[in-house]
Amino acid sequence: MIRFFILLGYSQLMMYLQLTGKLDQFINTHYQYLAILSMVLSFILALVQLYVWVTNDPKEHRHPHLHDHTHAMSRKQKIGAYCLLSIPLMVGFLFPTVSLDTTIVQAKGFQFPISKESVGDPEMNTQYLQPNTSIYYNKEDYQKQMDKLKEKYGSTGTVAVTDENYLEVMELIYNYPSEFTGRKIHYEGFIFNAPKNQGTFLFRFGIIHCVADSGVFGLRIILPQGTTVKDNEWIQVEGTIELDYYEHLQRDLPTVNVSKITKIATPKNEYVYRSF
Numbered sequence: 001m002i003r004f005f006i007l008l009g010y011s012q013l014m015m016y017l018q019l020t021g022k023l024d025q026f027i028n029t030h031y032q033y034l035a036i037l038s039m040v041l042s043f044i045l046a047l048v049q050l051y052v053w054v055t056n057d058p059k060e061h062r063h064p065h066l067h068d069h070t071h072a073m074s075r076k077q078k079i080g081a082y083c084l085l086s087i088p089l090m091v092g093f094l095f096p097t098v099s100l101d102t103t104i105v106q107a108k109g110f111q112f113p114i115s116k117e118s119v120g121d122p123e124m125n126t127q128y129l130q131p132n133t134s135i136y137y138n139k140e141d142y143q144k145q146m147d148k149l150k151e152k153y154g155s156t157g158t159v160a161v162t163d164e165n166y167l168e169v170m171e172l173i174y175n176y177p178s179e180f181t182g183r184k185i186h187y188e189g190f191i192f193n194a195p196k197n198q199g200t201f202l203f204r205f206g207i208i209h210c211v212a213d214s215g216v217f218g219l220r221i222i223l224p225q226g227t228t229v230k231d232n233e234w235i236q237v238e239g240t241i242e243l244d245y246y247e248h249l250q251r252d253l254p255t256v257n258v259s260k261i262t263k264i265a266t267p268k269n270e271y272v273y274r275s276f
Contacts, residue, residue: 001053006085007046013088014039129253130174131167131206131217133274146175155179159241161187166272167206170217173241177254180241185256188236188264189218191229198248200229202237202256208274217272220246220255227261236262 014035134142149172153159159180161169166187173180189202203218221237222244229235237258244255 001049004046004049004053007042007049009086010088011039011042011046014042128215129217129219131171131208131215131274133171133208133276136209146172150176150179156183158184158186161185163267163269163272164275166204167208167217167274170219173219173254177241177243177252180254181243183241184238185241186236186238187219188234190266190270191231191233191235192216193229193231194248199246202235204272205270206272206274214271220244220253222255222257223261224258227258229261234264234266236264 018035018039133145137145149168153169153172159169159173169187187202189204192201192203193199194201199220200223201218202221203216205214206217207214219241221239222242223229237256238260239256239258242255242257243252245251246253246255
């Protein structure tokens with residue numbers, strides 16, 4: 001019977017995350033169909049467990065002591081397994097989901113291209129500034145992907161960044177900064193003022209596949225003289241892409257020389273996702 005409740009709980013959790021709109025804080029929304037599939041399968045398996053329990057020999061339920069001695073160890077193992085399987089349910093239902101903001105960047109700082117603590121498991125990279133999908137391809141296939149994207153955005157004209165193409169555009173700009181130098185760009189995000197006068201950045205939190213490879217992505221911006229912006233303030237900027245030396249990371253970074261700023265409301269969904 002416990003299996004029935006656990007499986008039913010997984011099904012209800014997936015439904016809860018989708019109905020409340022919280023699913024997009026855990027996985028790339030392009031993979032939403034997998035959550036729906038897991039919800040359906042969990043519900044079907046829960047019904048199977050319910051059928052097995054109902055049709056089981058009632059004598060076993062009336063005289064469980066007959067099997068206590070021979071199955072003592074297996075029962076303890078089952079209890080342990082049930083507890084482990086219940087942890088995601090307790091986390092999903094009892095713990096609130098919180099939208100990320102500049103506090104996480106301030107707490108960890110940021111490195112380039114990935115954080116120091118990320119070195120190791122390629123599936124758990126916490127990425128900063130530059131989205132990096134090369135870990136999901138071999139070298140040749142990744143280059144083909146980049147060549148295709150370069151052709152898509154051309155070599156002239158304004159680079160229009162939207163929620164849908166945000167991560168792929170940022171990846172291109174960081175991979176080929178010289179090819180984007182001098183081009184106009186407009187995009188939106190939240191402000192992060194790096195400590196110790198290390199510059200101002202316009203960021204978005206993005207998810208490539210799931211929250212395990214999420215990160216904070218965007219560009220350093222140079223504001224018009226006399227302009228001040230606060231952390232977590234959402235703005236839209238228009239400007240020109242330049243290459244500027246960033247002393248904190250000791251390298252040239254693509255930077256937006258801003259010509260126009262527009263304050264905007266915080267979007268309903270603050271995350272962006274990578275399309276494949």
